[in-house]
Amino acid sequence: MKKGLDTSKNRFASTVNQKKEILVTRSSMPPIEEYIEMIRPLWDSHWLTNMGTYHKQLEQNLAAYLETEYISLTSNGHMALELSIQSMKFPAGSEIITTPFTFISTTHAILRNGLIPIFCDIKEDYTIDEDKIEDLITENTVAILPVHVYGNICNIEKIHNIAYKYDLKVIYDAAHAFGEKYHGQGVGRFGDLSIFSFHATKVYNTIEGGAICCRDRKKWEELYNLKNFGIRSEELVVSVGANAKMNEFQAAMGLCNLRHMEEEIEKRKIVWEHYSQLLKNRPEIRLNTYSQDIEPNYAYFPILLESEEKRKQTYARLLEHGVHARKYFYPLTSDAACFKNKYRSVPLVKARDYASRVLVLPLYADLEMADVDRIAELI
Numbered sequence: 001m002k003k004g005l006d007t008s009k010n011r012f013a014s015t016v017n018q019k020k021e022i023l024v025t026r027s028s029m030p031p032i033e034e035y036i037e038m039i040r041p042l043w044d045s046h047w048l049t050n051m052g053t054y055h056k057q058l059e060q061n062l063a064a065y066l067e068t069e070y071i072s073l074t075s076n077g078h079m080a081l082e083l084s085i086q087s088m089k090f091p092a093g094s095e096i097i098t099t100p101f102t103f104i105s106t107t108h109a110i111l112r113n114g115l116i117p118i119f120c121d122i123k124e125d126y127t128i129d130e131d132k133i134e135d136l137i138t139e140n141t142v143a144i145l146p147v148h149v150y151g152n153i154c155n156i157e158k159i160h161n162i163a164y165k166y167d168l169k170v171i172y173d174a175a176h177a178f179g180e181k182y183h184g185q186g187v188g189r190f191g192d193l194s195i196f197s198f199h200a201t202k203v204y205n206t207i208e209g210g211a212i213c214c215r216d217r218k219k220w221e222e223l224y225n226l227k228n229f230g231i232r233s234e235e236l237v238v239s240v241g242a243n244a245k246m247n248e249f250q251a252a253m254g255l256c257n258l259r260h261m262e263e264e265i266e267k268r269k270i271v272w273e274h275y276s277q278l279l280k281n282r283p284e285i286r287l288n289t290y291s292q293d294i295e296p297n298y299a300y301f302p303i304l305l306e307s308e309e310k311r312k313q314t315y316a317r318l319l320e321h322g323v324h325a326r327k328y329f330y331p332l333t334s335d336a337a338c339f340k341n342k343y344r345s346v347p348l349v350k351a352r353d354y355a356s357r358v359l360v361l362p363l364y365a366d367l368e369m370a371d372v373d374r375i376a377e378l379i
């Protein structure tokens with residue numbers, strides 16, 4: 001085994017112990033017959049990718065489901081982020097104000113576009129602290145890239161006002177917020193662009209996959225070119241582009257899973273409420289509560305413990321009993337080994353504090369109530 005590799009997911013060892021392992025998430029899948037029915041026509045047509053029937057159908061269905069005008073499907077959520085930023089054509093070296101309390105993808109997407117992340121602290125609900133954004137704006141700032149962490153929606157109004165005042169673009173990383181509504185509106189509608197991830201571990205999956213929501217046809221065309229080599233016809237390449245298309249097997253999975261979304265969220269809600277019920281009378285544990293303005297998707301169940309030591313103990317105790325909670329998001333992306341101390345340092349007091357105490361508990365549609373009971377008891 002290579003040094004430094006995470007071996008905590010050694011499933012073999014766990015089967016030997018006959019211990020029931022509960023991972024932090026478990027991909028939702030449609031009944032296998034349903035998927036086979038969907039992919040059968042692909043064997044007849046031999047059309048496996050390149051914006052086939054399912055890709056187009058899923059774009060339509062998702063635009064309706066997410067209540068956005070235009071949506072472009074991508075191979076994964078990360079490429080949705082990268083291409084979103086690229087489509088803005090910011091000058092190299094420009095600064096983007098973002099949060100360090102996120103999955104590393106958000107920060108990498110900025111850097112891989114030749115831009116500089118400026119990290120802003122977060123607030124109680126784990127999203128970017130909008131009151132700290134203005135102080136970070138310089139003449140090089142071009143955009144704000146906030147994340148709807150755990151499905152908690154950022155302060156859309158204030159961020160919009162700041163962006164308007166300083167003429168900045170806003171790209172939301174909505175990877176955690178699939179299907180949510182904020183003040184009755186689909187969250188994909190906010191900002192200049194919003195991106196989703198349909199990775200296997202998310203509330204809604206296309207195995208791997210992602211999407212960019214945009215407001216007009218022109219942007220949609222631009223994103224199309226970016227995800228398909230800029231190819232518009234057999235002899236016409238209009239711009240430089242990558243390959244980030246969603247293929248037909250992914251889209252077929254997406255069409256199947258979309259049919260079951262209501263049930264999926266209802267089941268998650270039951271698990272979520274059961275955890276809340278069991279843990280709410282523990283003053284030393286802070287639970288995440290959704291604001292009244294949100295129609296939530298119950299994607300995650302983060303708890304905030306009293307201290308880093310308590311988090312360490314709780315994590316270890318759960319693991320000992322086969323329960324894989326996640327220190328999500330720890331470390332902060334600003335502290336990732338690959339660029340620690342490389343970018344302008346800003347006090348990230350709350351982000352650091354929360355990253356050291358947060359623990360995300362297992363949550364998925366088919367998690368059994370008895371397991372929730374057991375996890376709560378272990379905590």
Ligand SMILES: *Cc1c(COP(=O)(O)O)cnc(C)c1O
Pocket residue numbers: 076077078079102103105106147173175176197198199208209210
């Ligand atoms: C999952 C995730 C991504 C990346 O999505 P992939 O589909 O895995 O590429 C980006 N940002 C956040 C916050 C995520 O949780």
